Amino acid sequence: MTRDVWKPELYARFRAERSRPFFDLLAMVRPRLGMRVVDLGCGTGELTAEAHKRLGARSTLGIDSSPAMLEKAAPLAGDGLSFALADIATFEQTTGSGFDLVISNAALHWVPDHPALLARVARLLAPGGQLLVQVPANQTHVSHRTANELAREEPFASALKGYVRHRAVLTPVEYALQLHRLGLVEEEVRLQVYVHELSEPADIVEWCRGTLLTDYEKRLPPDLWPPYLEAYRQRIAAAIPDERPYLYTYQRILFSASRPRVGPGTSP
Ligand SMILES: C[S@@+](CC[C@H](N)C(=O)[O-])C[C@H]1O[C@@H](n2cnc3c(N)ncnc32)[C@H](O)[C@@H]1O
Numbered sequence: 001m002t003r004d005v006w007k008p009e010l011y012a013r014f015r016a017e018r019s020r021p022f023f024d025l026l027a028m029v030r031p032r033l034g035m036r037v038v039d040l041g042c043g044t045g046e047l048t049a050e051a052h053k054r055l056g057a058r059s060t061l062g063i064d065s066s067p068a069m070l071e072k073a074a075p076l077a078g079d080g081l082s083f084a085l086a087d088i089a090t091f092e093q094t095t096g097s098g099f100d101l102v103i104s105n106a107a108l109h110w111v112p113d114h115p116a117l118l119a120r121v122a123r124l125l126a127p128g129g130q131l132l133v134q135v136p137a138n139q140t141h142v143s144h145r146t147a148n149e150l151a152r153e154e155p156f157a158s159a160l161k162g163y164v165r166h167r168a169v170l171t172p173v174e175y176a177l178q179l180h181r182l183g184l185v186e187e188e189v190r191l192q193v194y195v196h197e198l199s200e201p202a203d204i205v206e207w208c209r210g211t212l213l214t215d216y217e218k219r220l221p222p223d224l225w226p227p228y229l230e231a232y233r234q235r236i237a238a239a240i241p242d243e244r245p246y247l248y249t250y251q252r253i254l255f256s257a258s259r260p261r262v263g264p265g266t267s268p
Contacts, residue, residue, distance in 0.1 A: 005218045006066040008044045010210040015046075017196040021134045021252050022047045022105045026054060028188065028256045030130055034058040035100040038124065040088045041065075041107020045073025051103060052081045063091055064107075089117065091124075098126030098259075106211075109135045109169050115178055122182045125259040131184065135169050137191065137251045143204045146235045147212055150228060156216075159224050165215050175255050184257035196248040201240040204248060205233050 035057045042048040042062025052060035063086040064070050073083045089111050093099065102124050111117050118131075125131060138144055150156055151164045170178065172189045179187040198204065209217075213232065217225050240246065 003218045004066050004068050005214045006043075006068050007210060008069055008072045010206070012044065013210065014196070014207055017194070018106065019047060020194060021192070021254065022050075024192070025103065025105055025132055025134050025254060026051060028132055028254065029055060029101060029103075030186075030258070031055055032100055032128075036096065036098075036126070037061070037101040037103065038063065038093075038099045040091065040102065040104035040121070041110065042073060042083065043069045043107070045070075045076045045083055047105060048073070048083075049076045049081055052079075055101070057101075063088070089120075093124055096126075098129055099124050100126055100129045101132065102129065103132045105134045106136060108133055110215075112166065112168050114168055114170050114175075118175075118178050119182055122184060122259065127259055128261040130256060130258045131179075132256045134252055134254045137169050137253045138249075139167055139169070141249065141251075142239045143208050143236065143248070144212060146232060146239065147208065147216065150231055150235065151216060155224060156220065156228055159220055160216070163219060165212075169253065172253050172255075175253060179255065179257040182257075183260070185260050187255070187257035189253065189255040192252050192254060194250045194252060196250060197245045198248050199246070200244050201236060201242060201246045202233070203246065204236055204240070205229075207248070208232075 035055055037051065037055065037057045037060040039048040039051065039060065039062040042064050045062050048060060048062035057080060059080045062073060062083045065085065065087045067085060070083055070085055077083055088107065102121055108117065121131060148164050151160055172191045176187060176189045216228060220228055
């Protein structure tokens, strides 16, 4: 496993803004009695716990690959809610007949090859089960472009051995087609633009330091991380006029689809 650079406190700084899409996702749940739920990339678990409570789920399992995030989640466990260290890319259900709800908020974009990933994740669904995902799609924003721009420049490019964060996220149309190809039904795909009112443009640095930039932090040698962050700070300051408040636009894709209740070759 690579270095765990997730910082729960930093991630929590924009909790209100970051949880908005999660509640939009929850509104898309087709609730059923006694659901078995899994949350892929549950982070610090507060939103997993909220989903568990609101849905009155029979059981909810949150998985994450960051021990630091899971340490925060651990005290929330109980009453059918549990957490486990696992990688989304390899997670498999070992018991039972599948989940009634597979939910993932702002986590799948860390895993490559979404067509293959969706095929894997769809296999976690019980008949009639729902897959519900939110992924950021803000790669055209200067906050995201700048991170990759710096990765292509020295001394970072050599230290990163040419690594530039790839775009795992598909387009909304590609998700719609992929869900259909997997035999899922009732698909719904939305592109939504969130407008976050930050106090100043420099807040973008703090926002991205808690998520996007962790990818470079974990790959750069420790002595190059502060210069990278400082260069990022300067580029952002130069690129964005000093507006207060600063309106940080953030595009996200929300999608949902269900496994048919009765599939080909399955008896009713
Ligand atoms: C942006 S946070 C979102 C956390 C939570 N879903 C929320 O909405 O607050 C992304 C989370 O995905 C986790 N993550 C990233 N890659 C992962 C992987 N391959 N397997 C499991 N978790 C992963 C990170 O550790 C982090 O906790």
